[in-house]
Amino acid sequence: MASHPGSLAQQEARFGWKTVAPSLLLIALLIVYPVAYNLYLSFFEVKLSGQNEFVGFNNYFDLLSDRAFYDSLTVTVIYVIGSTLGTTLLGLGVASLMNHEFPLRGLVRGLVLLPYIAPLISEVFAWQFIFDPVNGIYNHMTVEVLGISDERVNLIGTPGNALLVVIIFDIWKNFPFAYLMILSRLQSINNDLYEAATLDGATRWQRFWHITIPELRFVVGAIVMLRFIWNINKFDEVFLLAPNVKTLPIYTYFTAFTGTIEQGLAAAIAVVQFLLLIGLIFLYIRRVLKW
C-alpha cells in the first residue's frame, strides 16, 4: 500500500491513535507519572507546606535501620503466603465439589460468590461482630460451649492473633475468585479423556492425578500469581478489619498520614513494595501471559 500523506493506512493509524489517546493520557497522567513521581519523592523530605528538601538515600537508610520495617516485611510475607495458599486450596476444593451434579446447584454456586462481590465494609463489620469480645459467637463457642479457653479474648485486638484472623478473612473473601476460575476450567476438560482412562482401568485417583491436575496447572498458576500481586498491594481488607496488622501498605499509610507525617519515607516504603511487585509481575508475564 502506498504511504504518501493521507493514504488509507495513515488515516487508519491516525484514527487508531485518536481513539485510544484519551485513555492513554489518563493512564499516563494518573498511574505512570505518579509511580515515577513516587520514586522521586522518596529522595526528599516532603514538607506539607513549603519546599521539599533533597536528602539523597536517607529515607532508605532510615528504613533499613528501622525494626518496624522488618517486622512489617515479615508480616507481609506471612499474610501474602497464607492468604494465597488458603484461597487457592479452598477454591480448588470447592470447585471440585461444585463440578458434581446436585439439586439446587445453580443457587448454591451463586451464593458461594457472595463474599467476593459484597462490599468489603459490610463484611468487615460482620466479622468484627463475630470476634467481638462481649457479644461475639467466637468467644461464646470457645469459652462457654467448647471450653477451650477460660476467658473471653479480643482476638482482633492482639496483633499476632489478628494476623491469623485477617488471613482467614482474606481466604473467605477471595476464595470464590479462585473457585470460579478453576470451575470454568474444569468444565472445559473434555469428558472423553476421563472415559478413555476409565476404559483403560484407571482408578478415580489416577484420573484425578493424571488428567485433572495437568489440565488445571495453568489456571492455578495464574491464580497464585495474581493473588500474590494483589495481596502485596492489599490495603483495605487489612486496614479495615485489623489496622494493627502492619503489612507494607498499612505501614506506608500510617507513615504518610498519621503521627509525624513523613511522606518522603512513605514514598520509600512504597518503592520497596513496588520492587517486590515488579519481580512478581515479570514472572507473571513470562509464565502466564507468555509474551
Added chain:
Amino acid sequence: MVIRRILQKTGFYFLILLVLLFTLFPFVQMLSTSLKHQYDWGNPSLIPQKLNWSSYSELLGLKKEEVKVPESIKRLLDNPKLSEEKRQKILARFTSTSDVFPFINYFINTLLIAGTAAAISLLFAVFGAYSFSRVRYRGRSGIQRGVLLTYMFGGVLLMVPLYQISVHVGLANTAIGSILTLVVIYVVQTLPVSLYMLGNYFRSIPESLEEAAQIDGCSRLKTIMLIIVPLSMPMLVTVYIYAFMIAWNEYLFASVFLKNFNEFYTLPIGLKSLFVSKNAIWDRIMAASILTALPVVFVFMTFEKHLIGGLTEGGVKE
C-alpha cells in the same frame, strides 16, 4: 456397595453444607444483629427474641427524631409573642443532629461518584478498546500490553504521589476539587480492566458486519455507534457494573481525599466513621452494612450470568 454409595452421598452433602455455612454465616449474622435489640446482642441464637426495625427506619429517615425540651423552655416557646423563626432556632438547639447518621446522604454521594466514574470509564474504554481490537497501526500491541500491566499498580503505590499532586495543583483544598480528583482516580483505576474486557469482546464481533456498513458509506465513528455499541450491550453493562462496584467499595482514596469534607463522605468511609464514633451501636452498624450491600448484591444477582462470564475472562481488579 449400596451402603458405600449412601455414605458417599451423605459426605458430599455434608461438605456442601459446610461450604455454605462458611460463606454465608457472616451475612446471616449481619442480618440477625441488625434486627436485634441491645439486650439480645450477646445471645448466640441468630433469631432475634423480638424484632427491632428501629435502626432501619432511623437510617432511612422514616422515624422522626423526638425533641426533648426542658419544661422551662417549653413555657418560653408557648409564648405567643415569639416569632416562628426564633421558635425554630430554639428548638434546633435541642435537636442534636450529632448522632443522626446521614445514611441517605452518603448513599447518594456514593451513587453519584461511582455512577459518574463508571460512565466516564466506559466511554473512554469503548473508543480505546475499538482502537485496540480493530484499527491497525504500529505500536498497537505494545501499548495494549503496557495498559494491561498498569492495572497491577494500584492503591498504596499511588497514594502519596497522587495526594502530593492534588495538593500542588490546588485540588485538595476544596470539596469540589477533591471529589473531582476522586472521580478521575476511579476512572483510571477501572480503565485498564474495561479496555481489556471490551477489547476481547469487540474481537468476537464479525468484521464483515462493519465492512458492510462502511461500503454503505458509514464513517468509522458511525460504525462504532451503530454496529459495535448495540452489539456489545451485554458486555457494556458488565463493564459498567464492574467499574461501578470498584468505585462503590473503594475506601483508601476516598479516605485520603474526602477526609475533611464530611458531607461528601461515601458509604465506606461514612460507615467506618460511624463505627469509631460514640454511636457505635451494633444494630445500627449492621443495618447500615446490609443496606450498603443490598444494591450491589441485587445488581449482581440480576446480571449474574454476564458478570460471571466477565469475571472468568479477567474482568477483575483488586
